[in-house]
Amino acid sequence: MVSKSAVAFLVGAAAVGLTAVAVVSAKTPPPTNKVLTSLKLAATSGTQVLVGGTVAFDITALDQAGMPMAGVSGQITEGGTAVSGGFTTDASGMAAFSLQFPAAGTFQIAASSGGVTSSVVTVTVSTAVAVLTSLTLSASAATVAAGGSLTFTVTAKDQNGSSMPGVSGQITEGGTPVAGGGFTTGTGGVASLSLQFPSQGTFQVGAASGGIASNVVTITVTPPTYTGPTVLTAVLTSVPPDVNGTVNVVANAYTQFWVLADVAVGQLAQGIPVSWYVDGATVYVPPSGAALTTVNQPSEGTAGFGKGFAAGTHTVYAIVGNLQTRTITVVAV
Numbered sequence: 001m002v003s004k005s006a007v008a009f010l011v012g013a014a015a016v017g018l019t020a021v022a023v024v025s026a027k028t029p030p031p032t033n034k035v036l037t038s039l040k041l042a043a044t045s046g047t048q049v050l051v052g053g054t055v056a057f058d059i060t061a062l063d064q065a066g067m068p069m070a071g072v073s074g075q076i077t078e079g080g081t082a083v084s085g086g087f088t089t090d091a092s093g094m095a096a097f098s099l100q101f102p103a104a105g106t107f108q109i110a111a112s113s114g115g116v117t118s119s120v121v122t123v124t125v126s127t128a129v130a131v132l133t134s135l136t137l138s139a140s141a142a143t144v145a146a147g148g149s150l151t152f153t154v155t156a157k158d159q160n161g162s163s164m165p166g167v168s169g170q171i172t173e174g175g176t177p178v179a180g181g182g183f184t185t186g187t188g189g190v191a192s193l194s195l196q197f198p199s200q201g202t203f204q205v206g207a208a209s210g211g212i213a214s215n216v217v218t219i220t221v222t223p224p225t226y227t228g229p230t231v232l233t234a235v236l237t238s239v240p241p242d243v244n245g246t247v248n249v250v251a252n253a254y255t256q257f258w259v260l261a262d263v264a265v266g267q268l269a270q271g272i273p274v275s276w277y278v279d280g281a282t283v284y285v286p287p288s289g290a291a292l293t294t295v296n297q298p299s300e301g302t303a304g305f306g307k308g309f310a311a312g313t314h315t316v317y318a319i320v321g322n323l324q325t326r327t328i329t330v331v332a333v
Helices: none
Strands: 036-043 048-050 053-063 073-078 094-101 105-113 121-126 132-139 143-145 148-158 168-173 176-184 190-197 201-209 217-222 233-239 246-249 254-264 274-278 281-284 302-308 312-320 328-332
Touching: 036 105, 036 121, 048 053, 053 105, 053 121, 094 121, 132 201, 132 217, 143 148, 148 168, 148 201, 148 217, 176 190, 233 312, 233 328, 254 312, 274 302, 281 302, 302 312
Parallel strands: 048 121, 143 217, 246 328
Antiparallel strands: 036 053, 053 094, 073 105, 105 121, 132 148, 148 190, 168 176, 168 201, 201 217, 233 254, 254 302, 274 281, 274 312, 312 328
16 A cells, blocks of 8 residues: 655645645655656545635656655645645655635646646635525614614624625514514615514514524513603593402403593593503504594593403503503403
8 A cells, every 4th residue: 555644734825825734744865866757746635625625635756767756845836836835755755735725716736846847736716605694683772662663683694704685584573473574684784674563561573584593682662652741530441340440251252441531620631642451461552643542532531442351360451641540350251
């Protein structure tokens, strides 16, 4: 079996931009009656690689009789320019080395020694296909009043940490896609979109594309901002009527609730926004900028809301302008 010395070079010529690995050499003084006549260079691991890939090479030195020559030292070149490092053939007249290619392009690799140059081996280095590796999500704020909107920014990057334009995905809340939350990254791998939060509560917002999920951004939605007249009283009643704050109903039967509000003694609260809450979660929030919401008889200062309740115990209250009503407990059987 022919043995080979493993020789790898640090290829530092600026024009080449290659990097090599591990250096080991074996030197055997050549016989004085031998003359180096040819160098044979061969790639042993293929000549087409992606950026960052490595190609292995073998050098064979032959004398005038076509016999292997030990102890032949020489230089590796690219495009005729020497790269950092060199080679020395072992006792079998061979040397092995490898080159790493950190940049895309076509490279002409050869070996030379004492005026003898090998044939050229052409290596083609291609840019790796960009693969989506990460999504980063940020929000313009962590808190917003119900009915308000926030701007979300998604940044997509590939396996090399480079920005990726043209990535399409979806904004999610609690892992579920959000209506109107589709996005496609543009220049710089960034996409921005605005989402409205109509309900009070805490929301876990993320972004996803092709099996890649972003970090989760927690958004806290507070009660609607109100800047209108101060509401002095807001009386909540139910149909059927409650008894000491509890109303018993048939499961899924339609139950009504009414608010009667005043902004001053004897002055009904007309056109005041009303938000309804069931089990602590918002079920109705006035549209942004609305002057009147669920007020069915604005001239009477009342607002109504109704729904069927699943079997169990529930709570209902309303926020009228700046004032929260009492809570009515609903027992559905």
